[in-house]
Each structure stands twice: as structure tokens, then as C-alpha cells.
Amino acid sequence: MSDDEKDYEVGYGKPPKHTRFKKGQSGNPKGRPKGARGLSASLKRELESKITVREGNREVRITKAEAMAKRLAASALKGDSKALLAFLKLDADLFGDSEAHDTEAGLSGRPEPVDYDILRDFFSSPQAGQEDVEDQEDDDDGT
Incomplete structure (x- = not known):
């Protein structure tokens, strides 16, 4: 034995030299089986x-x-x-x-000042929004 082999300490992350992969030899010589599918393919097929x-x-x-x-x-x-x-x-x-999606949905990129006014009025009085809904429900009943 040479001095290098005697000084080599086997332990965690340091396997014995005779069990290591040889140079040029694959760790998975057969490779992935042809029929095997990944998770994404299985999920796509299921959906x-x-x-x-x-x-x-x-x-x-x-x-x-x-x-x-x-x-x-x-x-x-x-x-x-x-x-x-x-x-x-x-x-x-x-x-x-994308702006294309927004315009397709009828939305503009930035809120208008009118939008802020509507939101401010809506949130200023929590009962105001509920009264409007109740009034609409009464109108639907025909009363």
C-alpha cells in the first residue's frame, strides 16, 4: 500500500475507494425506463x-x-x-x-379619479353599502 491509501480516512462523504464510481462509468447505466412519466405529465393527463x-x-x-x-x-x-x-x-x-388582457377585459391600466371617489364613498359608511343591497333586494321582489 502506498502512503496515500494509508492516510485516507473513510467516513461521512468519503466512501472507500473500491466502491466509488469508476471514471467514465455512469451511475445509472440503464437510464430512465421509456414508459416512466414525470409528475407534470401525470398531472396534465389527470386534469x-x-x-x-x-x-x-x-x-x-x-x-x-x-x-x-x-x-x-x-x-x-x-x-x-x-x-x-x-x-x-x-x-x-x-x-x-399585460395591457392586452386588461383591454380585452374592459379594464384600463390605471384607476380613474372617479374610481377613488366611489371607493371612498363606499368605505366611508359601512351601512350605506348594506342599505343599497337591501333596497335592490326589495326592488327585485316587486315591493
């Missing part, structure tokens, strides 16, 4: 599969992704703040902050 849902009186076959989007939008409209934040984040991730 693209169709399910039957009831919309009103009829049954419709839609993808699971569409069903999830509908459920998220419905929860956000019902007032679920977590669903609303998730929906807005998803919208920003998918469409970005």
Missing part, C-alpha cells in the same frame, strides 16, 4: 381527463381543469376570500399583467 357534471337540469362532460375553474370562480363569487385570492393569482400567472 385533461373528462368527468360528467350537472349544470342546471342537464349533464355535461367537461375536463377536470374546467370543473376546478368553475368551482373556484363560484366560490370566489360567493365571497370566499381565499378562493378570490387564488383566482386572481391564477389569472395573473396565466395572463400576466
